[in-house]
Amino acid sequence: MSEQHPRLRLSDTLHQPVRFSMTAALAAADQLDFADLRDAVQVSDSTLSKQVSVLETAGYVQVKKGFVGKRPRTSLKLTAEGRTAWSAHLATLREIAAG
Template identity: 65%
Template sequence: MTAPPASHARHQLDDVIHSPIRFSIVAALASVDESDFATLRDSIEISDSALSKQVTTLESAGYVKVRKGYVGKRPRTWLALTSRGRTAYAKHLAALREIAGG
């Protein structure tokens, strides 16, 4: 016997984005072109180390682009959602909406 096709919207949820912290990061980045690390950290109320770990996971998946540079002599890190990340976020949101509305 063959299993029926996976038609429930939960099968469309993105495992990378589904974590509450990563979901918060992607949601925050979806509304801007780019955010600096400190602003993102403060907006989602997370520690530097926890944010760094989650950004690494999102970067490995190709969802977030990390840019490093300097403002004056101070090092800065900027984060942006890639087009792949924006697409994954849109699909994840659509699945959540379908689950909530269904």
């Protein structure tokens, strides 16, 4: 019997297009403010918030809430687990693309 197709190793969590885009943006930065990530992936606040919750529940994103002066600020960063999952997901996509 042949080995399993690489697509079976893709992360369902990361494969969703908005979460994929969010993770790509976060992987390229140490951390991003909520508004910067929202603008980078071009989604609404509510869409981003829902997808952040999914990634946070999976253990892939750390959410920090605080204030800058009197303004609330939410910052997001990939966890070590998130970076590992992202690297594995990309490696699998490359393997599939390479045929």
